[in-house]
Amino acid sequence: xxxxxxxxxxxxxxxxxxxxxxxxxxxxxxxxxxxxxxxxxxxxxxxxxxxxxxxxxxxxxxxxxxxxxxxxxxxxxxxxxxxxxxxxxxxxxxxxxxxxxxxxxxxxxxxxxxxxxxxxxxxxxxxxxxxxxxxxxxxxxxxxxxxxxxxxxxxxxxxxxxxxxxxxxxxxxxxxxxxxxxxxxxxxxxxxxxxxxxxxxxxxxxxxxxxxxxxxxxxxxxxxxxxxxxxxxxxxxxxxxxxxxxxxxxxxxxxxxxxxxxxxxxxxxxxxxxxxxxxxxxxxxxxxxxxxxxxxxxxxxxxxxxxxxxxxxxxxxxxxxxxxxxxxxxxxxxxxxxxxxxxxxxxxxxxxxxxxxxxxxxxxxxxxxxxxxxxxxxxxxxxxxxxxxxxxxxxxxxxxxxxxxxxxxxxxxxxxxxxxxxxxxxxxxxxxxxxxxxxxxxxxxxxxxxxxxxxxxxxxxxxxxxxxxxxxxxxxxxxxxxxxxxxxxxxxxxxxxxxxxxxxxxxxxxxxxxxxxxxxxxxxxxxxxxxxxxxxxxxxxxxxxxxxxxxxxxxxxxxxxxxxxxxxxxxxxxxxxxxxxxxxxxxxxxxxxxxxxxxxxxxxxxxxxxxxxxxxxxxxxxxxxxxxxxxxxxxxxxxxxxxxxxxxxxxxxxxxxxxxxxxxxxxxxxxxxxxxxxxxxxxxxxxxxxxxxxxxxxxxxxxxxxxxxxxxxxxxxxxxxxxxxxxxxxxxxxxxxxxxxxxxxxxxxxxxxxx
DNA sequence: GTAGGGTTAG
Numbered sequence: 100x101x102x103x104x105x106x107x108x109x110x111x112x113x114x115x116x117x118x119x120x121x122x123x124x125x126x127x128x129x130x131x132x133x134x135x136x137x138x139x140x141x142x143x144x145x146x147x148x149x150x151x152x153x154x155x156x157x158x159x160x161x162x163x164x165x166x167x168x169x170x171x172x173x174x175x176x177x178x179x180x181x182x183x184x185x186x187x188x189x190x191x192x193x194x195x196x197x198x199x200x201x202x203x204x205x206x207x208x209x210x211x212x213x214x215x216x217x218x219x220x221x222x223x224x225x226x227x228x229x230x231x232x233x234x235x236x237x238x239x240x241x242x243x244x245x246x247x248x249x250x251x252x253x254x255x256x257x258x259x260x261x262x263x264x265x266x267x268x269x270x271x272x273x274x275x276x277x278x279x280x281x282x283x284x285x286x287x288x289x290x291x292x293x294x295x296x297x298x299x300x301x302x303x304x305x306x307x308x309x310x311x312x313x314x315x316x317x318x319x320x321x322x323x324x325x326x327x328x329x330x331x332x333x334x335x336x337x338x339x340x341x342x343x344x345x346x347x348x349x350x351x352x353x354x355x356x357x358x359x360x361x362x363x364x365x366x367x368x369x370x371x372x373x374x375x376x377x378x379x380x381x382x383x384x385x386x387x388x389x390x391x392x393x394x395x396x397x398x399x400x401x402x403x404x405x406x407x408x409x410x411x412x413x414x415x416x417x418x419x420x421x422x423x424x425x426x427x428x429x430x431x432x433x434x435x436x437x438x439x440x441x442x443x444x445x446x447x448x449x450x451x452x453x454x455x456x457x458x459x460x461x462x463x464x465x466x467x468x469x470x471x472x473x474x475x476x477x478x479x480x481x482x483x484x485x486x487x488x489x490x491x492x493x494x495x496x497x498x499x500x501x502x503x504x505x506x507x508x509x510x511x512x513x514x515x516x517x518x519x520x521x522x523x524x525x526x527x528x529x530x531x532x533x534x535x536x537x538x539x540x541x542x543x544x545x546x547x548x549x550x551x552x553x554x555x556x557x558x559x560x561x562x563x564x565x566x567x568x569x570x571x572x573x574x575x576x577x578x579x580x581x582x583x584x585x586x587x588x589x590x591x592x593x594x595x596x597x598x599x600x601x602x603x604x605x606x607x608x609x610x611x612x613x614x615x616x617x618x619x620x621x622x623x624x625x626x627x628x629x630x631x632x633x634x635x636x637x638x639x640x641x642x643x644x645x646x647x648x649x650x651x652x653x654x655x656x657x658x659x660x661x662x663x664x665x666x667x668x669x670x671x672x673x674x675x676x677x678x679x680x681x682x683x684x685x686x687x688x689x690x691x692x693x694x695x696x697x698x699x700x701x702x703x704x705x706x707x708x709x710x711x712x713x714x715x716x717x718x719x720x721x722x723x724x725x726x727x728x729x730x731x732x733x734x735x736x737x738x739x740x741x742x743x744x745x746x747x748x749x750x751x752x753x754x755x756x757x758x759x760x761x762x763x764x765x766x767x768x769x770x771x772x773x774x775x776x777x778x779x780x781x782x783x784x785x786x787x788x789x790x791x792x793x794x795x796x797x798x799x800x801x802x803x804x805x806x807x808x809x810x811x812x813x814x815x816x817x818x819x820x821x822x823x824x825x826x827x828x829x830x831x832x833x834x835x836x837x838x839x840x841x842x843x844x845x846x847x848x849x850x851x852x853x854x
Numbered sequence: 855g856t857a858g859g860g861t862t863a864g
Contacts, residue, residue, distance in 0.1 A: 564855070571856090599856060634859040641860080672860040707861045761858055799858090 179212035238275035245279025281310035305336035316348035350383030385418035420453035451482035574607035598629035609639035644677020679712030741769035
């Protein structure tokens with residue numbers, strides 16, 4: 100293949116695309132010897148520095164410039180800068196004019212070097228110099244532009260050369276253009292060019308429809324993507340790349356089932372999955388917690404002759420550790436080692452973090468002890484501390500950290516071998532975070548604070564999260580002054596407080612009913628663009644009202660409006676309720692009407708509050724009027740219809756949404772008070788199965804705990820044990836609850852165990 | 855890596 104003709108050859112697209120435009124020309128052994136001499140001289144002059152246009156040798160050589168010489172010389176430079184300098188120099192020589200092959204040679208070099216600016220200029224030069232080109236050469240240049248994302252330039256070039264009669268684009272040129280546009284995600288433009296192509300009488304082929312599929316996938320136009328795929332499929336044009344595009348999109352959209360169906364279809368038409376597709380799918384499935392599917396694919400991948408690399412092992416092992424399938428994770432770990440792949444620190448720390456006991460920890464550490472550097476040991480120490488902390492041994496983790504700080508050995512942790520490592524193991528920020536965060540959760544605030552001070556001592560970098568967590572805990576302990584000090588220190592150290600930092604303090608001020616302090620902070624928050632959380636404002640209003648300070652509560656609400664933070668219906672409801680409880684019925688009504696006039700739509704709860712208050716004040720007529728108003732507005736008296744809620748809940752899950760703990764707890768309590776323990780149990784089981792369980796500090800924890808004990812006492816859910824399912828709920832440390840349930844056809848026994 | 859707030863019995 101001659102270097103100056105290879106552009107006209109039809110290039111194959113898709114996976115071969117990168118290779119084909121970036122492949123360097125063949126060597127010049129096929130060129131006549133005089134040309135070889137000239138090119139060699141140019142190359143040596145331009146690579147010898149400093150380059151000077153006045154170089155007499157160069158001036159002598161200039162008349163020998165031809166397009167063939169320039170193209171060959173360009174493809175022999177190692178640096179795009181030198182190539183560009185030569186290209187520009189050549190452009191300025193009298194008697195010489197670039198042709199499309201020299202332009203394209205330069206374009207290819209610039210595109211490979213990702214040099215957008217000079218490539219843009221080059222594309223414009225091609226047009227300005229009225230350079231003729233074949234449809235293939237146009238396609239080549241378009242693809243260079245497309246690979247740098249210069250879609251607008253590609254479109255402009257295409258139209259200009261067509262209009263000026265420099266080229267009559269054919270279907271290949273159109274395919275190149277479609278490929279370039281598809282990267283931008285502009286479906287409109289793709290559809291427009293497709294129509295244009297059709298109007299010119301050009302037919303479609305695989306390389307036309309592949310970018311069309313790509314653009315629909317990129318822009319999430321599911322239906323259109325599918326119909327394009329079907330067209331490709333029906334024409335028998337499906338290849339690995341087409342499947343790759345669609346499978347990747349399904350995976351990205353979380354449609355793992357559809358991706359699986361597609362794989363089966365793919366196998367039916369004898370198209371193999373390529374390595375890239377395998378890797379991507381495995382990542383996608385693990386991300387969606389579909390370890391079963393990921394494992395299947397992993398096996399298939401190996402059977403297809405692809406050797407998984409460390410990153411695939413890493414993601415598989417990580418996924419298995421997450422779903423607590425330690426046996427399988429360890430199996431893969433061994434397989435990995437046997438196949439000669441060295442488990443890296445990522446794999447090791449995932450395995451370590453999922454260890455259940457310290458014996459296992461030590462075993463794993465011993466196995467992988469050789470050739471570890473200091474940083475690796477620190478990361479592993481951190482994993483060990485995570486295990487200790489998750490097992491409830493914060494004290495041991497604390498001791499380990501202290502030993503790291505002092506460079507000592509501590510025999511009682513069971514991981515003393517860590518300290519037989521070549522000397523000191525330095526703790527990093529994450530070492531401190533693991534221990535400090537857990538001390539805070541355990542209420543050991545002062546110990547956490549002293550560790551935080553140690554961090555400064557040994558010069559370990561602090562971070563926003565640590566500051567936030569400490570400030571949050573101080574605020575929760577009503578240690579407001581210290582939290583202000585920490586905030587000051589945080590700002591002085593160059594850390595920008597987040598809305599969480601400010602809201603922690605705002606919460607504390609609200610808890611203290613410090614209205615002035617709260618308003619002052621709100622002003623500061625406004626300057627930072629931080630929104631105060633309504634739960635705090637509402638709490639303040641409630642407590643003020645409870646103490647008879649209804650006027651202050653209303654003043655606070657209007658001050659918040661002044662500061663630009665409009666309270667929501669919930670805060671207003673709290674205030675109305677407070678006014679009513681303090682016999683300020685008229686003020687409550689006034690507030691109610693005011694907020695309606697300001698465009699708020701009071702909800703059922705707000706109406707309930709007012710209706711109840713008016714009834715209590717013997718103002719029955721007004722109360723009935725409000726009730727009618729409420730029904731007129733279509734508001735149904737309250738959300739005791741858990742079965743209707745369950746329908747929404749099911750839809751929600753089908754749509755792929757993950758209900759959070761509040762939704763579960765709402766359903767649980769509703770079914771229980773609706774005397775439907777069977778459904779309550781079903782929801783409980785689902786909740787636990789999905790790893791959703793409230794933290795002991797969460798107020799939902801108490802609700803769930805009560806639900807469980809009620810279920811265990813209920814006669815409908817009495818003991819009929821045929822099948823035992825053990826669910827170990829993390830955080831369920833101090834209580835033992837047993838639940839037995841007899842669901843027709845599904846007999847289960849759940850035992851929530853303590854540690 | 856931070857929403858979860860307001861009513862309702864006795």
